[in-house]
Amino acid sequence: MAAPATPRALYRSYLYHLRWIPDPHIWAQLAPHFKDNLRAADAAETIVKKADENGAESSSSAAARKRLQHLQQRVKKDHAALRAAVAYHPKALERLLQKCYGQRGRLRWELIKNVVLTSPLEPADWPEYIQNDNKYTLERRFPPTTHQPLPAALKPLTYVPPIREDVDRARIAVPATTTRRERLRQWEEAWKRARVPLVLPPNELGIGTGWESLGVVESLRRLAGLEDPPRAPPPPRLADAGSNYPQTPPLAPRTLPSFAALPRSLKAAFPRQPVKGRVRDPYPRPPRSHTRDQPKKWSDPMPLTARVLRRLYARLWNDLVWVRTPTADQGWKASSYELAFGALKIHKAPRKFGRASSDDMEWI
Numbered sequence: 001m002a003a004p005a006t007p008r009a010l011y012r013s014y015l016y017h018l019r020w021i022p023d024p025h026i027w028a029q030l031a032p033h034f035k036d037n038l039r040a041a042d043a044a045e046t047i048v049k050k051a052d053e054n055g056a057e058s059s060s061s062a063a064a065r066k067r068l069q070h071l072q073q074r075v076k077k078d079h080a081a082l083r084a085a086v087a088y089h090p091k092a093l094e095r096l097l098q099k100c101y102g103q104r105g106r107l108r109w110e111l112i113k114n115v116v117l118t119s120p121l122e123p124a125d126w127p128e129y130i131q132n133d134n135k136y137t138l139e140r141r142f143p144p145t146t147h148q149p150l151p152a153a154l155k156p157l158t159y160v161p162p163i164r165e166d167v168d169r170a171r172i173a174v175p176a177t178t179t180r181r182e183r184l185r186q187w188e189e190a191w192k193r194a195r196v197p198l199v200l201p202p203n204e205l206g207i208g209t210g211w212e213s214l215g216v217v218e219s220l221r222r223l224a225g226l227e228d229p230p231r232a233p234p235p236p237r238l239a240d241a242g243s244n245y246p247q248t249p250p251l252a253p254r255t256l257p258s259f260a261a262l263p264r265s266l267k268a269a270f271p272r273q274p275v276k277g278r279v280r281d282p283y284p285r286p287p288r289s290h291t292r293d294q295p296k297k298w299s300d301p302m303p304l305t306a307r308v309l310r311r312l313y314a315r316l317w318n319d320l321v322w323v324r325t326p327t328a329d330q331g332w333k334a335s336s337y338e339l340a341f342g343a344l345k346i347h348k349a350p351r352k353f354g355r356a357s358s359d360d361m362e363w364i
Helices: 007-018 024-054 059-086 092-100 106-118 176-192 216-223 257-261 264-269 306-318 337-341
Strands: 322-324 333-335
Touching: 007 024, 007 059, 024 059, 024 092, 024 216, 024 257, 024 264, 059 092, 092 106, 092 306, 216 257, 216 306, 322 337, 333 337
Parallel strands: none
Antiparallel strands: 322 333
């Protein structure tokens, strides 16, 4: 049996696989978190080894042993998720992008936390049944207190449940416990399904997600091909060496605005050019018996090309939500990116198909 990999070897392997995703924001979110888990697991392992040498199990060593097991599973899972993403298994890279850009998981709750802690909350914002109840403390917290309302900036993005049809009931009066239970369920559902933008537009109150000055949105637009849309390859009649047919230059990862926010150690390891080719020892396809519930989630490893990355980033961009700064007559309102930040659309309307000319038919 092979000896377990050292923390240094695991971290070097993690950075090696990250080179296939030339996104500074993903590096800033994944690499430090993985390194912290490795350090915590190493510290817990030291305590466990000392307890094994002394032959006496204490409460602290028992807690360290339990924490070590949890951290080892967490490190193994994170490493396997990155390997599956760069091997381009279906859904693996898409889920990794969603986690790093706050659409699910730990970072989503961090963005919501920043919005909550920077948003003023007045007593009048609470529901009436809470204002009249003295047992509740009307204060802003995170995690939120019971029945604490969503921040005003996130309310336009709340999930609207479908309208239920009225059903004839045997009893007319609804018990108070049923009413309280339904209110609690609606409150939990609102926080569970809350969506948050990557950044909030500038406002007088200073409400934000914490990513406003990191260049995340600008880098995401370039990675999705919105700032510099890729051009089609030249036709054969213009593909000779002497033609001046315009070409899209390859994306330089270190020119992205989010590269400046990287730590110095990660800047040195960040690739200067997109890495091409296959990953050595790619994440294999699991046995069919392990993916019986989701057979389309896994496939054979494929090369991760620039076109695939651009399409996945564009799909992520289309799923994002935005809000507009409140005006004098109305509060926060769901909007598009162009209206929320005053940006102009880069893409022009696609041209309709027309009759081909004789010049167009020469190279077919």
